[in-house]
Amino acid sequence: xxxxxxxxxxxxxxxxxxxxxxxxxxGLEYSAPARGGWTIVHVGMLVPEAHEIFVCxxxxxxxxxxxxAEMNLTDRxxxxxxxxxxxxxxxxxELLIExxxxxxxxxPKIPKAVLVFSSCIHHFMGCDLELCYKTxxxxxxxxxxxxxxxxxxxxxxxxxxxxxxxxxxxxLLKPRGKSEKHCAIIGNCFSMxxxxxxxxxxxxxxxxLHQITECRTYxxxxxxxxxxxxxxxxxVAKVGGEALAERLGMKHLYLPSGFDADExxxxxxxxxxxxxxxxxxxxxxxxxxxxxxADAKKVIGNTPIAIDYTVTPRPLGLARLLISNGFNVTDLxxxxxxxxxxxxxxxxxxxxxxxxxxxxxxxxxxxxxRERQEKVLALGQKAAYFTESPYFVNLVEGGxxxxxxxxxxxxxxxxEAFAEPKDTERLxxxxxxxxxxxx
Amino acid sequence: xxQARTVISTYSADTFxxxxxxxxxxxxxxxxxxxxxxxxxxxxxxxxxxxxDSLVFISGLTEMDAIMGNDDKLKDDVISAVEELxxxxxxxxxxxxxxxxxxxxxxxxxxxxxxxxxxCFGFQTNGMQSYLVGASEALCEFARRxxxxxxxxxxxxxxxxxxxxxxxxxxxxVESIKKLLKDSGWEIIGTWAMGSSLDDLARAGEAAVNxxxxxxxxxxxxxxxxxxxxxxxxGTPNDKCFSEMVLRDLELAENDGKSxxxxxxxxxxxxxxIYIVGEGVTSRSLAAAIGIKSGIVxxxxxxxxxxxxxxxxxxxxxxxxxxxxxxxxxxxxxQIVIADPLYRxxxxxxxxFIALPHEAFxxxxxxxxxxxxxxxxVEKMLGQYEI
Numbered sequence: 001x002x003x004x005x006x007x008x009x010x011x012x013x014x015x016x017x018x019x020x021x022x023x024x025x026x027g028l029e030y031s032a033p034a035r036g037g038w039t040i041v042h043v044g045m046l047v048p049e050a051h052e053i054f055v056c057x058x059x060x061x062x063x064x065x066x067x068x069a070e071m072n073l074t075d076r077x078x079x080x081x082x083x084x085x086x087x088x089x090x091x092x093x094e095l096l097i098e099x100x101x102x103x104x105x106x107x108p109k110i111p112k113a114v115l116v117f118s119s120c121i122h123h124f125m126g127c128d129l130e131l132c133y134k135t136x137x138x139x140x141x142x143x144x145x146x147x148x149x150x151x152x153x154x155x156x157x158x159x160x161x162x163x164x165x166x167x168x169x170x171x172l173l174k175p176r177g178k179s180e181k182h183c184a185i186i187g188n189c190f191s192m193x194x195x196x197x198x199x200x201x202x203x204x205x206x207x208x209l210h211q212i213t214e215c216r217t218y219x220x221x222x223x224x225x226x227x228x229x230x231x232x233x234x235x236v237a238k239v240g241g242e243a244l245a246e247r248l249g250m251k252h253l254y255l256p257s258g259f260d261a262d263e264x265x266x267x268x269x270x271x272x273x274x275x276x277x278x279x280x281x282x283x284x285x286x287x288x289x290x291x292x293x294a295d296a297k298k299v300i301g302n303t304p305i306a307i308d309y310t311v312t313p314r315p316l317g318l319a320r321l322l323i324s325n326g327f328n329v330t331d332l333x334x335x336x337x338x339x340x341x342x343x344x345x346x347x348x349x350x351x352x353x354x355x356x357x358x359x360x361x362x363x364x365x366x367x368x369x370r371e372r373q374e375k376v377l378a379l380g381q382k383a384a385y386f387t388e389s390p391y392f393v394n395l396v397e398g399g400x401x402x403x404x405x406x407x408x409x410x411x412x413x414x415x416e417a418f419a420e421p422k423d424t425e426r427l428x429x430x431x432x433x434x435x436x437x438x439x
Numbered sequence: 440x441x442q443a444r445t446v447i448s449t450y451s452a453d454t455f456x457x458x459x460x461x462x463x464x465x466x467x468x469x470x471x472x473x474x475x476x477x478x479x480x481x482x483x484x485x486x487x488x489x490x491x492d493s494l495v496f497i498s499g500l501t502e503m504d505a506i507m508g509n510d511d512k513l514k515d516d517v518i519s520a521v522e523e524l525x526x527x528x529x530x531x532x533x534x535x536x537x538x539x540x541x542x543x544x545x546x547x548x549x550x551x552x553x554x555x556x557x558x559c560f561g562f563q564t565n566g567m568q569s570y571l572v573g574a575s576e577a578l579c580e581f582a583r584r585x586x587x588x589x590x591x592x593x594x595x596x597x598x599x600x601x602x603x604x605x606x607x608x609x610x611x612x613v614e615s616i617k618k619l620l621k622d623s624g625w626e627i628i629g630t631w632a633m634g635s636s637l638d639d640l641a642r643a644g645e646a647a648v649n650x651x652x653x654x655x656x657x658x659x660x661x662x663x664x665x666x667x668x669x670x671x672x673x674g675t676p677n678d679k680c681f682s683e684m685v686l687r688d689l690e691l692a693e694n695d696g697k698s699x700x701x702x703x704x705x706x707x708x709x710x711x712x713i714y715i716v717g718e719g720v721t722s723r724s725l726a727a728a729i730g731i732k733s734g735i736v737x738x739x740x741x742x743x744x745x746x747x748x749x750x751x752x753x754x755x756x757x758x759x760x761x762x763x764x765x766x767x768x769x770x771x772x773x774q775i776v777i778a779d780p781l782y783r784x785x786x787x788x789x790x791x792f793i794a795l796p797h798e799a800f801x802x803x804x805x806x807x808x809x810x811x812x813x814x815x816x817v818e819k820m821l822g823q824y825e826i
Contacts, residue, residue: 028498028499057567058569059566063479063483066482080442080443082567087538155474
């Protein structure tokens with residue numbers, strides 16, 4: 001790692017010199033005020049009619065209870081606070097069981113499903129969570145309970161809390177008979193665009209597509225079990241897809257949403273084969289994607305572009321796509337690289353070695369000189385914040401973009417963002433982009 | 440059951456109280472935690488975050504470091520950041536896992552202080568208490584460590600104690616209180632801790648009297664009283680009628696050296712069915728103003744810890760209740776309630792509700808509706824209701 005930048009100790013590194021997968025040394029961490037990413041509260045609320053109960057210390061509860069409140073969903077959210085005496089007395093099982101019981105008894109209506117979130121303390125103390133969930137299941141036989149986890153201390157030990165959450169949100173699905181030609185895309189916070197290559201291929205083959213984001217009732221959610229095929233498009237959801245497929249006898253396909261034409265073609269071919277149809281290259285807008293990129297380039301020209309990791313799970317792939325199409329990508333705000341992006345990383349080292357890689361959580365970023373003399377097009381909220389740009393694509397997790405259609409739509413969003421300034425300070429501070437918010 | 444909340448929010452935690460209290464003093468505050476605390480505090484509890492560059496970080500504690508007791512990583516990371524960012528002091532605030540592991544943050548702070556050569560504070564917060572505990576302790580510890588013990592008293596000089604955005608947001612309330620004091624001929628030495636520097640705070644002993652505007656300031660007031668002999672007055676200026684009472688008490692306190700609680704003679708009667716739910720000092724001050732204007736003093740439900748220093752703040756008809764069911768029970772016969780909007784679901788359905796948002800409870804949700812305390816007109820506030 002080397003430090004560059006005039007008069008500022010900012011740990012930026014040119015990608016040709018950036019170590020893979022960790023270009024920066026870990027230390028104290030800063031939290032930039034870009035909040036559009038979904039938290040476990042937002043993700044959990046995708047299970048229709050479910051109630052969330054968090055069992056944690058007050059400090060941990062503070063963020064989640066206000067996430068729910070800002071979504072105007074306090075009626076689907078409750079808490080049990082862990083106090084010091086619980087730690088000293090070791091009555092964690094009793095607190096969880098009796099706390100959840102008390103809440104369910106006091107709610108105006110017993111919910112169909114309850115997501116009970118344990119926290120780091122439970123795991124450090126060896127709390128018998130199995131006993132807790134078993135007891136609750138016996139007490140409330142009409143309620144489906146699922147174990148969920150707010151365990152940031154364990155974020156570097158095995159599965160991340162986000163991976164676990166995207167697995168557990170489907171753990172309530174009960175086995176049922178398979179229906180012909182039903183499949184599900186799982187683990188995403190956003191519905192796939194109707195026009196996306198993947199949706200058009202599925203529907204064109206006569207299959208019915210299920211997505212949790214489209215479910216309005218718990219029963220509708222349960223119909224996802226009839227699928228014979230489940231598809232994940234993000235690495236964070238892959239574990240959940242594998243678990244669901246194994247548990248309910250589905251076939252799982254991991255077809256990551258990326259920007260490389262070969263990968264898109266391969267993914268669509270694999271999907272077509274599993275849908276029992278042929279991959280028709282004329283049916284996907286590959287040529288249109290090329291044209292859309294060229295068209296956007298004409299508008300945006302040589303304007304510097306900054307990309308951050310929140311806009312898509314494949315920020316390096318996105319940088320590669322744009323650089324390949326002549327765009328002037330200058331800044332990449334990422335704290336680490338995904339193993340899936342090794343090829344893109346190597347390509348960028350070879351073809352855009354000067355591309356600046358910057359962290360977002362490094363303590364020195366608190367005093368990063370954000371103001372720029374020239375217009376910057378930012379892709380993602382953190383990029384917008386760090387470049388203080390009102391010209392930004394307000395997108396997280398890649399939204400519902402997929403395939404060549406996704407590239408077309410992204411190009412359109414870039415043109416729009418370039419033309420119309422946004423209220424960055426207001427927009428990026430809203431939690432859970434796309435969710436209802438009272439802010 | 441205690442500790443179970445079906446629908447209401449939870450107060451900002453002690454860890455965040457430390458951060459909030461020390462935010463403007465040019466130091467670096469580190470929450471010793473995994474992640475999450477940092478975004479929670481800076482999203483919901485810190486309205487100054489976006490447009491300032493105060494240093495508040497998280498240590499990024501991992502499971503392995505917690506199990507192995509690897510405090511050296513914390514120490515090394517803090518020292519590295521100190522070298523780069525040059526803060527005036529360091530404060531480290533604990534969270535649940537360090538508390539559970541018995542991490543001695545005061546010892547870590549001493550080691551950092553010795554190595555880095557700047558004041559370093561370790562706060563044994565645990566994320567299980569409210570902001571009141573953390574902010575109180577942070578300010579008091581600064582008074583213990585950093586005030587000039589040889590300060591000479593100045594006439595008509597005052598400190599304002601207990602100012603954080605968690606109780607007053609950033610809507611001009613604190614500035615208005617200061618203006619009120621200045622317009623009445625008081626020189627403000629320091630405001631603990633909004634709008635004042637570390638140097639201002641160090642001069643605290645120069646004040647002839649201290650004004651405590653929230654429960655957060657009480658512990659520091661008591662310390663300054665014991666150390667410098669400075670009397671204090673407890674009361675949050677709000678409606679003109681009560682503000683005048685506070686100003687009068689400041690003068691009396693300066694003259695006779697006795698501390699006072701400005702609302703102590705205004706107590707609710709048993710029959711009163713008007714309630715104010717929230718932090719004790721600001722609520723009792725508002726109750727006093729209502730009492731002066733209407734003749735009926737509302738009952739207060741203080742929804743934070745009943746710390747020893749709060750003795751005398753609550754009257755015999757008031758309550759201290761932190762749990763959902765206790766609060767619900769305390770105000771079960773209410774006709775009118777003044778409280779943060781997030782309390783509404785647990786209050787009697789037929790009571791008349793007057794929203795008084797409190798940042799420490801509902802965060803940023805109703806920030807634009809939080810009033811400048813000194814501009815509260817209780818007649819207007821209650822005008823539509825018969826009391």
